[in-house]
Amino acid sequence: MSKKIIHTDIIVVGAGIAGIASAYYLKKKRAKSRFFILEALDSFGGTWYTHKYPGVRSDSDLFTFGYSFKSWNDAPIATASEILKYIGETIKENNIQNNIKYNHKVLKADWSNSEKKWTLMVEHSTKKQILYFSCNFLQMCQGYYRQNQGYIPNWKNIENFDGKFIHTEEWPNKLNYSNKKIIVIGSGATAATTIPVLAKKAKHVTMLQRTPTFYRTSTIGTEEIANTLRNITDDSEWIHKIVREQILINQEIFIKRCVEEPEKVRLELLEEIRNVLGEQFDIEKHFSPSYRPWQQRIALTPDAELFKSIANQDVSVVTDEIESFNKNGILLKSGKELSADIIIAATGFNMSILGDIEFSIDKKFINLSDTITYRGMMFTSIPNLIWTFGYFRQAWTLRAEMIANFMIKLINHMDFIDAKKITVKLRKKDQNMKILPWIREEEFNPGYLSRALEKMPKSGSNIEWVHNQNYWYEKDIIPNIDLNSEEFIYE
Numbered sequence: 001m002s003k004k005i006i007h008t009d010i011i012v013v014g015a016g017i018a019g020i021a022s023a024y025y026l027k028k029k030r031a032k033s034r035f036f037i038l039e040a041l042d043s044f045g046g047t048w049y050t051h052k053y054p055g056v057r058s059d060s061d062l063f064t065f066g067y068s069f070k071s072w073n074d075a076p077i078a079t080a081s082e083i084l085k086y087i088g089e090t091i092k093e094n095n096i097q098n099n100i101k102y103n104h105k106v107l108k109a110d111w112s113n114s115e116k117k118w119t120l121m122v123e124h125s126t127k128k129q130i131l132y133f134s135c136n137f138l139q140m141c142q143g144y145y146r147q148n149q150g151y152i153p154n155w156k157n158i159e160n161f162d163g164k165f166i167h168t169e170e171w172p173n174k175l176n177y178s179n180k181k182i183i184v185i186g187s188g189a190t191a192a193t194t195i196p197v198l199a200k201k202a203k204h205v206t207m208l209q210r211t212p213t214f215y216r217t218s219t220i221g222t223e224e225i226a227n228t229l230r231n232i233t234d235d236s237e238w239i240h241k242i243v244r245e246q247i248l249i250n251q252e253i254f255i256k257r258c259v260e261e262p263e264k265v266r267l268e269l270l271e272e273i274r275n276v277l278g279e280q281f282d283i284e285k286h287f288s289p290s291y292r293p294w295q296q297r298i299a300l301t302p303d304a305e306l307f308k309s310i311a312n313q314d315v316s317v318v319t320d321e322i323e324s325f326n327k328n329g330i331l332l333k334s335g336k337e338l339s340a341d342i343i344i345a346a347t348g349f350n351m352s353i354l355g356d357i358e359f360s361i362d363k364k365f366i367n368l369s370d371t372i373t374y375r376g377m378m379f380t381s382i383p384n385l386i387w388t389f390g391y392f393r394q395a396w397t398l399r400a401e402m403i404a405n406f407m408i409k410l411i412n413h414m415d416f417i418d419a420k421k422i423t424v425k426l427r428k429k430d431q432n433m434k435i436l437p438w439i440r441e442e443e444f445n446p447g448y449l450s451r452a453l454e455k456m457p458k459s460g461s462n463i464e465w466v467h468n469q470n471y472w473y474e475k476d477i478i479p480n481i482d483l484n485s486e487e488f489i490y491e
């Protein structure tokens with residue numbers, strides 16, 4: 001008996017903030033296309049649905065992390081539940097709910113050159129059934145890390161610790177941390193978010209870091225601009241638009257300065273900390289990273305809340321390395337010992353490349369690291385597939401919207417020229433270009449990326465084959481890509 005295959009025009013994988021942005025544009029600009037969103041989880045929101053650690057919130061302001069088409073009317077930094085509410089409203093207001101199939105985890109995707117379509121093998125996680133879908137075009141909005149699974153370095157003797165050991169990505173439903181001694185391992189965005197919240201109830205929190213992180217203590221004037229405009233008008237769409245543009249300009253200036261005058265920016269960032277912790281605190285040791293500002297994402301601690309909890313001694317900082325775990329806590333390489341009731345690893349993610357889906361063409365397995373990325377959206381030799389991967393330094397969603405619009409333009413173009421297949425291919429002038437890692441480590445090098453780099457697609461030295469991380473460059477380039485250029489091969 002042949003297997004039942006449900007066919008549709010476009011399948012979007014993932015109902016996170018990016019997948020819902022795509023659905024919005026498909027409804028608005030491509031009403032004649034039928035589409036599904038296949039989502040592995042039982043609800044929408046991705047990141048904002050799965051993260052449960054205390055205090056979980058955005059790092060970006062919602063004027064840029066929120067959509068261009070739906071205004072944000074609250075404080076710039078939002079909690080996970082506020083972001084979920086915002087995504088939920090977007091789904092409802094645009095009638096997207098019937099397009100989403102929850103509990104549908106895509107396991108395999110095979111492109112058929114004769115049929116010119118993708119066939120997806122999908123696991124229905126509650127019915128424990130394997131289902132099959134096919135589509136003419138596939139958009140991957142799968143995010144970049146495995147949900148509900150944290151990265152734990154190879155520490156010695158974790159099992160010897162008598163207290164509770166938790167990863168922030170796998171937060172238990174009920175955890176009583178009132179009056180407990182807690183060690184949080186890590187000092188990135190997650191640690192900076194959760195530590196001040198934990199400190200309100202805990203007996204004491206120790207932030208244990210191997211190396212320091214840069215922090216900002218505000219969203220570069222966002223609150224002030226929004227409040228000033230709110231005094232003039234209650235037109236929330238207009239306020240959203242203006243604040244969004246102003247923030248983008250402020251961020252661009254800041255990011256440029258991080259490259260052009262990194263030492264000056266470093267001193268400014270450290271000065272913000274010194275203002276709270278005073279001259280006596282060893283700021284150089286604990287808060288001055290070895291890399292330049294923005295080489296890794298700068299963590300936000302709004303209103304300097306992390307430093308305020310250090311100043312009032314609810315939190316202490318230890319910069320050292322873990323030798324091993326023991327019954328009471330952690331033995332450090334310096335010989336010092338830290339004891340705790342609860343140890344929390346805020347040590348990041350495991351990367352999920354293209355949703356951990358096994359891709360093949362005519363049943364022949366594709367190794368992604370053998371492909372070259374076209375502007376971080378498509379891959380050589382993989383047809384009819386668009387990959388959504390947002391910005392690291394600016395709001396992820398800015399790029400997600402841009403890519404959704406590019407996909408629609410591409411599909412419209414294919415209709416116009418009556419093509420069923422699009423692949424990107426190196427041009428004559430690309431034949432001798434340098435083949436490089438997906439992203440230059442000296443430009444951006446968080447641990448989860450470095451660990452996965454060899455499995456990622458490659459980039460090239462010609463600009464079309466670079467996964468660019470510059471919104472100000474891409475906002476003019478991507479909408480104006482000439483779809484008749486030599487790198488696009490249509491059939």
Ligand SMILES: Cc1cc2nc3c(=O)[nH]c(=O)nc-3n(C[C@H](O)[C@H](O)[C@H](O)COP(=O)(O)OP(=O)(O)OC[C@H]3O[C@@H](n4cnc5c(N)ncnc54)[C@H](O)[C@@H]3O)c2cc1C
Nearest residue numbers: 014016017018040046047058059060106142143355395396
């Ligand atoms: C705690 C936290 C805070 C963050 N804060 C910010 C911030 O302030 N600003 C910013 O720009 N970025 C931030 N990020 C990065 C953040 O992940 C992205 O900005 C954004 O939410 C990603 O949206 P997404 O829809 O692309 O992916 P996700 O939110 O990861 O959603 C992807 C969805 O795809 C589904 N999926 C994956 N694989 C499959 C499959 N094989 N089959 C079916 N479904 C699949 C997943 O279940 C998930 O629901 C943060 C990340 C974390 C963890």
